[in-house]
Amino acid sequence: MLLAIDCGNTNTVFSIWNGAKFIATWRIATDHKRTADEYFVWLSSLLMLTKTEAAITEAIISSTVPRVVFNLRVLCNRYFDCRPLVVGKPECNLPVPPRVDQGTTVGPDRLVNTVAGFNRHGGNLIVVDFGTATTFDVVDHDGAYVGGVIAPGVNLSLEALHMAAAALPHIDVAKPARAIGTNTVACMQSGVYWGYVGLVEGIVREVRRERDMPMKVIATGGLASLFAQGTDLFHAIEDDLTMHGLVLINQYNKETA
Numbered sequence: 158m159l160l161a162i163d164c165g166n167t168n169t170v171f172s173i174w175n176g177a178k179f180i181a182t183w184r185i186a187t188d189h190k191r192t193a194d195e196y197f198v199w200l201s202s203l204l205m206l207t208k209t210e211a212a213i214t215e216a217i218i219s220s221t222v223p224r225v226v227f228n229l230r231v232l233c234n235r236y237f238d239c240r241p242l243v244v245g246k247p248e249c250n251l252p253v254p255p256r257v258d259q260g261t262t263v264g265p266d267r268l269v270n271t272v273a274g275f276n277r278h279g280g281n282l283i284v285v286d287f288g289t290a291t292t293f294d295v296v297d298h299d300g301a302y303v304g305g306v307i308a309p310g311v312n313l314s315l316e317a318l319h320m321a322a323a324a325l326p327h328i329d330v331a332k333p334a335r336a337i338g339t340n341t342v343a344c345m346q347s348g349v350y351w352g353y354v355g356l357v358e359g360i361v362r363e364v365r366r367e368r369d370m371p372m373k374v375i376a377t378g379g380l381a382s383l384f385a386q387g388t389d390l391f392h393a394i395e396d397d398l399t400m401h402g403l404v405l406i407n408q409y410n411k412e413t414a
């Protein structure tokens with residue numbers, strides 16, 4: 158079975174793929190200080206508590222936080238006796254290499270989302286991922302990542318508002334009942350929610366204009382479904398998009414080895 162690890166700046170997701178489906182998905186806060194032993198204790202208790210039978214023989218990692226990769230590698234080596242494939246490293250091949258400025262690194266999560274999006278929806282696609290940052294990945298007709306957009310994440314924007322203004326509380330993102338807020342929290346929620354809908358719609362409009370062709374938009378990440386309530390832009394919402402991409406990339410590397 159395959160252990161697929163998607164490490165974002167906020168959360169790290171572990172999924173186990175049995176060759177046909179994901180039999181488990183667990184999430185832990187990203188912390189570069191967490192050791193391989195700590196990961197293993199956490200993972201094995203979840204396996205035990207949920208009575209999940211998993212014989213892990215291979216692993217793949219995508220990490221937007223370079224420092225956590227070391228301990229995740231140790232986890233795979235020590236406890237699962239395998240060498241993980243790490244997306245973005247030279248030994249990990251992609252079906253179609255990205256077409257970007259020379260010397261630039263693309264976030265591995267964006268490469269993975271590109272592969273998964275192309276597999277499910279074909280080319281000329283925009284993948285929106287609501288994570289710590291909100292990313293827009295532009296997928297060409299042949300499945301190549303050809304660039305995109307990085308915008309501050311929704312929670313980051315809310316946090317910035319709270320940190321910078323003495324009278325603004327810490328709030329959670331929500332879809333407000335009305336655009337015109339009649340109290341501080343409602344005003345902030347409207348600003349962030351409708352502001353963000355506008356950001357997403359505006360960016361997609363400009364990308365489509367630049368490419369001068371229709372482009373499908375799909376969304377992933379925890380907040381995708383909340384924003385889908387405010388716009389009809391998204392063709393699909395796919396919570397498992399990154400995990401699906403990790404399975405595909407692992408398969409591709411085995412086939413081409």
Ligand SMILES: Nc1ncnc2c1ncn2[C@@H]1O[C@H](COP(=O)(O)OP(=O)(O)O)[C@@H](O)[C@H]1O
Nearest residue numbers: 165166167168169287288289290312378379380
């Ligand atoms: N269903 C949800 N509702 C509200 N906030 C969420 C939800 N899912 C994720 N978040 C928040 O969205 C942010 C990004 O989460 P995540 O997608 O895990 O980011 P990353 O992949 O960058 O680690 C975090 O601040 C997280 O707490």
Ligand SMILES: CC(C)(COP(=O)(O)O)[C@@H](O)C(=O)NCCC(=O)O
Nearest residue numbers: 165166221262263264288289290307
């Ligand atoms: C843009 C990101 C911070 C998004 O990460 P996330 O929100 O998933 O934690 C990540 O993809 C990254 O570090 N990218 C490197 C720069 C680039 O993709 O061009």
Ligand SMILES: [K+]
Nearest residue numbers: 165266286288
């Ligand atoms: K992400």
